[in-house]
Amino acid sequence: MAKAPPITNRIRELRESQGGMSQAALAEAIGVTRQTVIAIELGKYSPSLESAFRISRVFNLGIEDVFGWEPPHQN
Template sequence: MKNRIRVLRAEHEMTQEQLAELVGVTRNTIISMEKDKYSPSLKLGYRIAHVFNVGIDDVFTYEEDKDGPSSDEG
């Protein structure tokens, strides 16, 4: 999953620490999300979108992993 958290923070002149405080996580969680090393829960995703006053689709974009399950499985 890709995200625009870093871009949105810059647009709102917000630090990682400030965002972390507003959504109830650690700064390290924000860092991990910005580096695409952590995919947040749906609840956290919505909290982040709410802080920036945008829809969740404006923050996160799902990209299927090349090594992940194919869309015809299931």
């Protein structure tokens, strides 16, 4: 199983809070496929900085309101 990237996001929660926006609608708004939105939501793929900004703009929020970063634990 792939190691999850340390980037977290609230995309699913924000979609649902904003009238149940579909993954396909978000994908269309930011110019990626629905499967890429699914991969981002599941934490399987960390979007580019540009896509992260685009997603934030869709929700009228700042990038840090949508995405977070959890540094890997140091041993």
